[in-house]
Amino acid sequence: MISLTVTALVFGVVFLAELPDKTALAGLVLGTRYRASYVFAGVAAAFLLHVVLAVAAGSVLTLLPQQIVHAITGVLFLGGAAVLLMKKDDEDEEIRKPEDQSFWKVAGAGFMLILVAEFGDLTQIMTANLAARYDDPLSVGLGAVLALWAVAGLGIVGGKALMKRVPLGLITKIAAVLMLGLGVWSLWEAIAG
Numbered sequence: 001m002i003s004l005t006v007t008a009l010v011f012g013v014v015f016l017a018e019l020p021d022k023t024a025l026a027g028l029v030l031g032t033r034y035r036a037s038y039v040f041a042g043v044a045a046a047f048l049l050h051v052v053l054a055v056a057a058g059s060v061l062t063l064l065p066q067q068i069v070h071a072i073t074g075v076l077f078l079g080g081a082a083v084l085l086m087k088k089d090d091e092d093e094e095i096r097k098p099e100d101q102s103f104w105k106v107a108g109a110g111f112m113l114i115l116v117a118e119f120g121d122l123t124q125i126m127t128a129n130l131a132a133r134y135d136d137p138l139s140v141g142l143g144a145v146l147a148l149w150a151v152a153g154l155g156i157v158g159g160k161a162l163m164k165r166v167p168l169g170l171i172t173k174i175a176a177v178l179m180l181g182l183g184v185w186s187l188w189e190a191i192a193g
Helices: 004-018 022-033 036-061 066-086 103-118 122-134 137-165 168-192
Strands: none
Touching: 004 122, 004 137, 004 168, 022 036, 022 103, 022 137, 036 066, 036 103, 036 122, 036 137, 066 122, 066 168, 122 137
């Protein structure tokens, strides 16, 4: 059964962490050049693959004693918060334009871009941590994939408008504070448990 609480928590954390990521900006660039539905299909498929891999990795962690899992996830969350707080704005990376704009070429370009750019990315590591922490792979996977799809959709369709209204630095700080809180909570459970 899916836990709405876990799904909502994972959605919020992953959504905020992914918003300032360069792949959200890459989705924005692709969305301005190509048909949005084609771009989204490729990007969504790549994010789904990343979430499946992350949840599988996190599920393996649940085989360890609970105190060790809490300690590992706590340290990784604190590291993720530090990465977000120390992150400098990336310059726009050039995205190669497919020769034609057929569905397979555009979706393939979006899929490959996200597949390569997101492998081992902070949100993938966070998803693995959350899967280990909550031992609820379906709820964590659903929350993470919906968050990543929401960010991709925002980036592809309305990213420019969002970034004009909400400063990227504020989004990054909110995500870092959430990760810091999860890290401290996990470490405390490891020590108290």
